[in-house]
Amino acid sequence: MHIEERTQKEKLSGDFLRGDPITGDRYYSREFAQKEWDHIFTRTWxxxxxxxxxxxxxxxxxxxxxxxxxxxxxxxxxxxxxxxxxxxxxxxxxxxxxxxxxxxxxxxxxxxxxxxxxxxxxxxxxxxxxxxxxxxxxxxxxxxxxxxxxxxxxxxxxxxAPSLREALGVVAEQLERYQSDNWVRVMWLTGTVDCNWKIIHDNFNESYHVQSLHRELGTFIDNAYQNTDFDLYKSGHNRMKMKGALPASSSRTDQVQAPLDDILRSWEVDPEPFHGRVREARAALMVQKRKLGQERGYTHYEKLSDDQLTDYHHYTLFPNISLTMSADGYQVLRPQPHPSDPEKCLFDHWFMVPKVEGVPEAATPLGMRPVVPAAHEIFGEGVESLGFVADQDLSVAVAQQRGLHSRGYQDAYLSGQEARVRRLHEVINDYIEGRR
Ligand code: FES
Ligand SMILES: [Fe+2]
Missing domain, CATH: 2.102.10.10 (Rieske [2Fe-2S] iron-sulphur domain)
Incomplete structure (x- = not known):
């Protein structure tokens, strides 16, 4: 069966959410954390x-x-x-x-x-x-x-447990198209954050916050939910396909802004003619990456679809792994439960890039870094930032952890584009209550 057919077959459709309440105690109860450990973390890849x-x-x-x-x-x-x-x-x-x-x-x-x-x-x-x-x-x-x-x-x-490939389902094949077996981890950060692991993973399960917390991404990523694809799989994993090389629909600009101008130039696309029609630049970049990719040593482009050349395919793998895949690098963002305190977590942020001859440095969430295996940097021991965008996400995490203790909070009131948040909690319940 073709990968697209399998993707369709494994996707949930229609009204699949039960509406299990996302109560505050899930984020601070020791008993609940123990159940997650017994039923989820000791049973998943x-x-x-x-x-x-x-x-x-x-x-x-x-x-x-x-x-x-x-x-x-x-x-x-x-x-x-x-x-x-x-x-x-x-x-x-x-x-x-x-x-x-x-x-x-x-x-x-x-x-x-x-x-x-x-x-x-x-x-x-x-x-x-x-x-x-x-x-x-x-x-x-x-x-x-x-x-x-x-x-x-x-x-x-x-x-x-089922094999890793069985557990990932079609996601395994989608990830394998990037041929990332020999990519280099150029950034390896870990920090302790004062919130439950699910606060961070909930955040990765929605892009609704992007317009408020990550405004500057709007010059080259279209975060509009109407223009983004959300796949929720029966396995409990999710994929979000967000278009890159395209300003946010909400920005209403038709000009090429930084850093899209530099991205285009780096692939020998002159940004000038796209001023006034910036929404056509994405297609031009796809064509150019396809044309020049092989000779520049980006041999893995061959197996990528056109949209994978420019877009961000973001995965939330059950329970706690988030992968942001792009043609030129991917991030692992992973909050792990703290060993003893449900109100803390250990947050890992890795960045991996392909090894390409003649390209000694790569752009990472912490700026340019040499393409060599990074040492492990532990937050609080000299690392100032867990990455610009991750810092913005974390800026609300501790306040939300406090808020979830309030008697004024009973359940989340979610938008359609936040369906993955409810889904995460329902799959957690499925594991804990013995349905998986
Ligand atoms: S040799 Fe390992 S505990 Fe004794
Ligand atoms: Fe974010």
Whole structure:
């Protein structure tokens, strides 16, 4: 079946929302947060890192989520595996570093049990002193599901979960068209934010706020809902297709404004003739990117549709992952629940770009950066900004967290273009109440 047909088949249509209330306690109740952990975060696919970090045998990455730390590595047979990052002897955290290369054995710092990369313990001191039997060759790290897609390493703590591709459905194929397997993470930020993870993810599930919080994007992105496509899939994931290289319908300008002028020039399109008819520039840019893309080394353009060359295809993957895909880079925006406080979250912001010969730098949400793997920058330890647009989103998050405690708030009063917000909460309820 063709990808377009599958997209149609997996899309929800008609009146699919039940209208489950989005009450304030969902954002601060510890009991509710525990239910989310038990029924959702331990059962869904999560991103642990970049495949490029595990290019070599013996490379490891760790990723924390809730109280868990997940260890991912490439073993001697070349297989990427994931384990709970905990020593089965007495429960010490096994690997402390976020990324290591050239590891031959995983050695616990407490009593020096040493594990081969396939997770089996190979060295135990005083191995004869175990009345229940020598642990060597027997005791193992607890392995969990691990897969790669789009240059990312994904893990799932649920042994019975569907494969990553099944779980993503048609979204997997849509993402694969970008051929992002070898893209470089040029920005890797994490910050702690004083709000529940859903406040941030609700925000990514609507573009209604774009005209009020991100006005300056209106010179080159058309945020009008009437001109934007929203796909809500049965899987619980969503796609929003927002047109780029096109000023907001609401701006009523027919002039080429910054940064669209520079974008056009960078593809050898003279902005001058488009003054007075700016709405025709998007089509001209598509043609030019198609024409020059290959020779400039943007070989992945070949598989992209025309609209993918200029537009932003934004995904909200259930439960907490947001991907903003464009032909020239994509963002991962991910709020993770805080391990102990439902009124806080850990917010990750990554930016990935294709490796193109002769292009040493790329425009990122934090300005120009070299196309090399970025170090992890942690907010509050020298990072001033989580990215200009993300900062604008976060500027309302803490006030909303407070407001949701008010007796004056009972449920959201949502517009049609905010349907994905209600949908997120209904899918959360489906998981918690055993319908998924
Ligand atoms: S806790 Fe790891 S060796 Fe004892
Ligand atoms: Fe936003």
């Amino acid at each position: 999560q991103i642990g890192g970049m495949s490029a970090q595990l290019a070599e045998t013996g490379s490891t990455i760790t990723h924390s989520i809730g109280e868990e730390s997940i260890l991912m590595l490439r073993d001697e047979a070349g297989v990427i595996r994931a384990y709970y990052n905990v020593c089965p002897h007495r429960g010490n955290r096994l690997v402390k570093e976020e990324h290591k290369c050239g590891v031959k054995r995983l050695v616990c710092a407490y009593h020096s049990w040493a594990f081969s990369l396939d997770g089996v313990v190979r060295h135990v001191r005083d191995a004869e002193d175990y009345p229940q039997g020598n642990p060597i060759g027997k005791v193992q790290l607890k392995e969990i599901r691990c897969e790669t897609l789009g240059g990312l390493v994904w893990f799932n703590m649920d042994p019975a």
